[in-house]
Amino acid sequence: MNIIMITGASSGIGMEFALQLDEHFGNIDEFWLIARSRDKLGTVAGALKHKTRIFPMDITDPKNRAALEDAAAGNYEGHSGRIGASGRPVTVRMLINCAGYGMMGRFEQQEGETALGMIRLNCEALTDLTHRMIPYMRRGSRIIQMASSAAFLPQPDFAVYAATKSYVLSFSRALGEELKDAGIYVTSVCPGPVDTPFFDIAESTGTTLSVKKYTMVNADRVAKLALKDSYKKRPMSVCSLPMKAFLALSKALPHSVILKIMEQMKQKGW
Ligand SMILES: NC(=O)c1ccc[n+]([C@@H]2O[C@H](COP(=O)([O-])OP(=O)(O)OC[C@H]3O[C@@H](n4cnc5c(N)ncnc54)[C@H](OP(=O)(O)O)[C@@H]3O)[C@@H](O)[C@H]2O)c1
Incomplete structure (x- = not known):
């Protein structure tokens, strides 16, 4: 059974991946959609033509990630007694790690749990799920990892979030090199600001x-370009001209200079 697994599929970019793949990806038996909100996942599943299973769970809990691996192995009956009980392992044709969040504000003023929560979801859950799913992939499988343009350089007042996305970008580019010979392609998606509920959380503290x-x-x-770049086996997907320019700048200029410019922009209220 061929599946596409998407985390963070209940809203924003993850939901867009589900909708676009449903329209254009053939030879898929099931979509597996993951997020905490059962209702929102149900709404997305209801909009898809493909057979879809929803996994309403918090993937920062390692037990839930283990349950997903069991489901992929085909031997897990799950909370509902329904998921993955086929008895046969699935083939993961595409894994999209999209679940993630960021919170702005000065690091020393943030609750310790806020910073750790970002690391647990953006880094730990993404890494663990990738590790657990690779054995269920075959030649031609794809991994899409949601990084961000925040990965390109340190970001004061978004310090931990930017660092988690630098981790995602670095890890995923190296992984892509490791998996090339196995015919598994990894693409890191690095957009600038995207119009999603992301900012409801991010701006609650800054x-x-x-x-x-x-x-x-x-x-x-963002999702359209990411899928195109994934099919073209590109290691990175950077949406929009300003973000391409930002990437070029972050390579050309010392980061200390860019940080100074950003600080001045902030002081001028830009
Ligand atoms: N929007 C931007 O400007 C922007 C820019 C660059 C990169 N990104 C990245 O893009 C990704 C998607 O963000 P988005 O913009 O689409 O924001 P979003 O609409 O808030 O989506 C976040 C998704 O993650 C899920 N999620 C959050 N915590 C979870 C948990 N503990 N376990 C399972 N699922 C969880 C959310 O669903 P539930 O709440 O139902 O769990 C939701 O489906 C993130 O990794 C974000 O860092 C966003």
Whole structure:
């Protein structure tokens, strides 16, 4: 049985991946959608033409990630007694690790749990799930990892989030090299600001540079380009000209210079 597994599928970019793959990806038996909100997952599943299983769970809990691996192995009956009880292992044709969140604000003023929570979801859960699913992949399988343009350089007032995304980018690029000979392709997706509920959480503790808001793109555009880049076996997907320029700048200039410019922009209220 061929499956596509998407974490963070209940909203934003993850939901867009589900909708676009449902439309364009053939030869898939089931979509497996993962997030905490059962209701929202049910709504997304209801919009898909493919057979879909929802896994309403918090993937920062290692027990839930183990349950997903058991489901992939085909020998797990699960909370509902329904998931993955086929008795045969699945083939993961595509794994999209999209679940993630960020919280702005000064590090020393954040609750310790806030910082650790970002690391647990953005880094630990993504790494563990990737590790658990690779054995169920075959030649031509794809892994798409949601990083961010925040991965390109350190971001004061978004310090932990940017660091988690640097981790995702570095880890995923190295993994892509390791898996190339096995014919499994890894693409890291690095958009700038995307118009999703992400900012409801991110801005609950801080504010984004106004200038960043001018570069905001829609989730469907990010997902579309990411899938195209994945099919083209590209290691990175960077949506929009301003973010491509930002990437080039982050390679060309010392980070200390860019950080100084960003600080001045913040002081001017840009
Ligand atoms: N929006 C942006 O500007 C932007 C830019 C660059 C990168 N990104 C990255 O893109 C990814 C998707 O974000 P988005 O913009 O689409 O935001 P979003 O709409 O808030 O989506 C986040 C998704 O993650 C799920 N999630 C959160 N905590 C979870 C947990 N503990 N266990 C399982 N699922 C969990 C959420 O569902 P539940 O709440 O139901 O669990 C939701 O489906 C994130 O990794 C984010 O860092 C976003």
